[in-house]
Amino acid sequence: MAVPSTYAPGLQTSDVIKLSSNTSMQLSSVSSDQLTTGQFGPNASQPTVPHYDKCGQLDYNYEPVLASVCAVCFIFGVLYTVLGYRFFKAIMFLTGFFFGAIVTFVPLDEYSQLPFGGNIGIAVAVGALCGIITMLVQYVGLFVTGLNFGLFLAAAALTVIEEFYHPSTKWIAIGIMFGLGAIFAVVALKFQKAMTILGTSILGAALIVVCIDYFVEHLVMVYYILDRLKVEYSDPVCWFSWVVLGVWPFVFLLGGIIQWKVTSKGFTHQEVMRIKKTRKVNLQRIRAKERRDTKHSRYRHLYQIRRKNGDVIAKSFVQGVNHKLPPQMRHLSEESGTEGMTQLDSANTTMTHVT
Numbered sequence: 001m002a003v004p005s006t007y008a009p010g011l012q013t014s015d016v017i018k019l020s021s022n023t024s025m026q027l028s029s030v031s032s033d034q035l036t037t038g039q040f041g042p043n044a045s046q047p048t049v050p051h052y053d054k055c056g057q058l059d060y061n062y063e064p065v066l067a068s069v070c071a072v073c074f075i076f077g078v079l080y081t082v083l084g085y086r087f088f089k090a091i092m093f094l095t096g097f098f099f100g101a102i103v104t105f106v107p108l109d110e111y112s113q114l115p116f117g118g119n120i121g122i123a124v125a126v127g128a129l130c131g132i133i134t135m136l137v138q139y140v141g142l143f144v145t146g147l148n149f150g151l152f153l154a155a156a157a158l159t160v161i162e163e164f165y166h167p168s169t170k171w172i173a174i175g176i177m178f179g180l181g182a183i184f185a186v187v188a189l190k191f192q193k194a195m196t197i198l199g200t201s202i203l204g205a206a207l208i209v210v211c212i213d214y215f216v217e218h219l220v221m222v223y224y225i226l227d228r229l230k231v232e233y234s235d236p237v238c239w240f241s242w243v244v245l246g247v248w249p250f251v252f253l254l255g256g257i258i259q260w261k262v263t264s265k266g267f268t269h270q271e272v273m274r275i276k277k278t279r280k281v282n283l284q285r286i287r288a289k290e291r292r293d294t295k296h297s298r299y300r301h302l303y304q305i306r307r308k309n310g311d312v313i314a315k316s317f318v319q320g321v322n323h324k325l326p327p328q329m330r331h332l333s334e335e336s337g338t339e340g341m342t343q344l345d346s347a348n349t350t351m352t353h354v355t
Helices: 013-029 032-037 064-083 088-111 116-136 138-162 170-190 192-217 220-230 239-263 269-322 327-354
Strands: none
Touching (some): 064 088, 064 239, 088 116, 138 170, 138 239, 170 220, 192 220
């Protein structure tokens, strides 16, 4: 039987059977990995990229600069969490500094063409300026503290929402961040002590968690949270990443309780500001009184000099006249002159005290 010419002209049935059997044997020798990757040949079974289990192996290669910065931030985080409200002025400066530096560095790192060192320098300069403003203007510092608290709550909320629903647009994340930030910024102006304690506790806990995350997994959880704020897809994180993140609310609650019950007890920033203002007013009053006393003493000294010179002239004149008087009159004039000079001295002394 011949094969139709439309398929294989000139081929017999036996040839077709042999060809089909050879083809099936070749296909059976191809593994599933080769079909997936599209690689064939004698070296096709060797993988080109080694498999790396990021959850089973940790990387302990740290950069010295980043490790030093994280160590310093860890110390600041502990001070923030435990003694935040006690050092009110210093905390206001650091709050403004961190806020300005982070808000400046994130867009620069994303869109700027400058080198990494240039972005760091600009962020530090803007942070220092913001820190000075928040330290000198009390209500601006409180507003920024409440804003930070709201933004951290928004980041935590978006991280939890991502486990159940991925936002379809960035406006959802922007609305949550802006809404919570604005609400708690206004609340901080009303309840200043409570919001300062909460704001410093949550910021200090965040610094501690960021440092721990760097030494554990090189900021994997930090980038995961940033992706939540930017509404971008990211790879799933490991189980210990969630353990690191769980340290944040624990340290936040612990720091808030310590500040409320121990470190801030019997201390209010308003009383400190009032005492400093009272001291300044008292110092101004003392200086004004010293200037008035100096002016009066100058005039009093001038009056005493004039009176002394006049008394010297009067005494010489009386002595000159006494020599020309008879002995009886000379005795009477000396008594009357002595009495008059005594009265004049007492009157002058009284006037000096009054002036």
